[in-house]
Amino acid sequence: MRRPDVALVAWGLLGTVAASLALAVAGQLPFGLVVLDVGIALAIAAPIALRLLGVVIPDVLVTATLLAAAGGVVVAHTALAARLAPRDLPLLHFAAALVIALVFMPGQAWLRAATNRLVLRRSRHQQAALQAFLHTLSPELGTLECCRRALAELVRVRQVPGAAIILRDGEAIAHGDFDLAPLVHVWPRGAAADALPARSFGTIELRALPLALREALVRAHVTLGAGPILSPRRRWGHLFLNTGMLGGFFHEDDVEGFQAFVAQLALLLDGADLLARTVAVERSLAHAEKLAALGELAARIAHEIRNPVTAARSLAQQLSREPGLPWVAEHRLILEELERVERRVGELLRFARRDELRFEPVDLGELARATLDALRPRLDAAGIAAGLEASPGVVARADRDKLRQVLVNLLENARDALATSPSPRRVTVAVRNGEGVATLSVTDNGPGAPAEVLSRLFEPFFSTKQTGTGLGLAIARHAVEAHGGAIVAAPAEGAGLAFRVTLPLAETP
Incomplete structure (x- = not known):
């Protein structure tokens, strides 16, 4: 219930109780109880009644006003007819009819406009x-x-x-x-x-x-x-x-x-x-x-x-x-x-x-597995456990060498991020097929990055590492966008950072 409705019901109940108490003090207790029952019912029904009135109130007001005006014309006509000579009565009847016509035609439109302005x-x-x-x-x-x-x-x-x-x-x-x-x-x-x-x-x-x-x-x-x-x-x-x-x-x-x-x-x-x-x-x-x-x-x-x-x-x-x-x-x-x-x-x-890209159907699961196998000795030496979660049959339209370089850059970025993290250190590569695109993600459980760093990760020459050039992720973004895809970075669940690459799927023959 809205606040105006609550206020309306509250004031109605308050007035009903006050009237009932006044009647009880005056010795009219039975009548006071009747007033109390009826008042409570009316107070509760007041919001609904007012909404219904909002539907009919323009027509009711206009009709009542027109009937009152017509009644006034009839009363005036009767009073004047008793005083005028018989030869003047036709003119009086015509004048009364003209006044009633004016009341019910242009007067109706004026009254409705006034009602709309004042009431609604x-x-x-x-x-x-x-x-x-x-x-x-x-x-x-x-x-x-x-x-x-x-x-x-x-x-x-x-x-x-x-x-x-x-x-x-x-x-x-x-x-x-x-x-x-x-x-x-x-x-x-x-x-x-x-x-x-x-x-x-x-x-x-x-x-x-x-x-x-x-x-x-x-x-x-x-x-x-x-x-x-x-x-x-x-x-x-x-x-x-x-x-x-x-x-x-x-x-x-x-x-x-x-x-x-x-x-x-x-x-x-x-x-x-x-x-x-x-x-x-x-x-x-x-x-x-x-x-x-x-x-x-x-x-x-x-x-x-x-x-x-x-x-x-x-x-x-x-x-x-x-x-x-x-x-x-x-x-x-x-x-x-x-x-x-x-x-x-x-x-x-x-x-x-x-460079110009050489597009071909590339199985992202196989590409991710081969890249991880090639980098696994370096990841093992850094104490990082690498995992692969690949859905079968995810084939993208891509340049195999360029896409492999993107994955290498992301894995090396994860390795550098995990260098100062406590054990266990993990990096996971996931390949999925969803909503008309192929997705390739690299997630680590490292320290992550604050929001102000996330917004600049793909800028050329921006790096949080003392020995970094800030070009690895910029090159990755350029390569992905050249494929008609997109790459984003976001905080991983729990801790760390997740890079998500989306690429167009290869057309099925």
């Missing part, structure tokens, strides 16, 4: 005010802020207790006195929401809805029903209106105005969405240009470094073959460091290079 708080200017307000909203505010401001203005202009919007993705926004909880739990989302009627539905149309939705609308005190926020591009969601106890009945012009408001709001949300997409594309292009410039610079630097490093490494290898050479350990260290520099230069070149 309707006005022909309300819709114009709402439309004008929507024109003032900028798409730069974003979809959620546009919804919030539109709801606030709708509640203010229509002078209703509350309103709410449930978007297609489940996001819910309310303003004023509106209980969202019953609707949020059962209202359809996504494709299920698209199956609902593409029109505003009120008391009559509610019968076409599933029982659970009808019950939720009743519990949320939605008296108008719901209007789909529908544009030529998409269905955004539904707008719900709580009109209060005396606003339960809506005429056709009210429903049309409500639909016009919702339709204009849908166009506004389209504009906000297109603007957000445009900004995202511009940022993506700027980022791509920046990466291209970085790649070109990295390639130049790598070529400049690679030649002298290769020469120094060859000389160090020749010196290490000399018999009886002192400082053997130092020569070995020099070779290891030069090899590390060459690996880093190779990463720079791979990042800068844009």
Whole structure:
């Protein structure tokens, strides 16, 4: 029960008890008990009665006023007929008929408009005010802020207790006195929401809805029903209106105005969405240009470094073959460091290079098993237990070598993350087939990463390791996106980090 209903029942019960006590004090105890029983029943039924009055009150008031006016005309006609001469009576009859016609024709429309304005708080200017307000909203505010401001203005202009919007993705926004909880739990989302009627539905149309939705609308005190926020591009969601106890009945012009408001709001949300997409594309292009410039610079630097490093490494290898050479350990260290520099230069070149992909059907389970077998000695040496969970027959359209390099980068990243973790150390590779894509995930039980690091993991040259170049994950993302897939990082269940790669499935012959 809503707060206005509770207040109405409470005041009714309080008045009934006070009247009963007054009668009892006056010695009318039996009559006081009758008043108490009747008063309690009326107080409890008052909210329902007022809602029913909201349906019939315009017609009742207009009819009563017209009958009173007609009665006044008849009384005046009778009084004047007794005083006038017989020859003047036809003129009096004509005047009385004309007055009654004026009362029942233009007077009826005027009375109905006045009733709507004073009792049901309707006005022909309300819709114009709402439309004008929507024109003032900028798409730069974003979809959620546009919804919030539109709801606030709708509640203010229509002078209703509350309103709410449930978007297609489940996001819910309310303003004023509106209980969202019953609707949020059962209202359809996504494709299920698209199956609902593409029109505003009120008391009559509610019968076409599933029982659970009808019950939720009743519990949320939605008296108008719901209007789909529908544009030529998409269905955004539904707008719900709580009109209060005396606003339960809506005429056709009210429903049309409500639909016009919702339709204009849908166009506004389209504009906000297109603007957000445009900004995202511009940022993506700027980022791509920046990466291209970085790649070109990295390639130049790598070529400049690679030649002298290769020469120094060859000389160090020749010196290490000399018999009886002192400082053997130092020569070995020099070779290891030069090899590390060459690996880093190779990463720079791979990042800068844009090789063409050779697509073929690749069994991800077999690829993951072969890659794990090749890296298992290094993982075992680091005290890491490697496991594989592969569904059979998961075949992706991919470049085998590029995809293997992606998996190697992810496993090496997991090995580095587990270097400082206590035992047991685990890394798990999982291959799944779901929802039209192939998924390849690498999960470790290491320390994980904070949110500010997660958002930057795939940025070139960003690394949390002192000796890292920050290119391994950037290369992996570039390779996955070149396949038409995606790669994301998220905290693993319990502890650690999980990388999830999605790839298009290979076409079955």
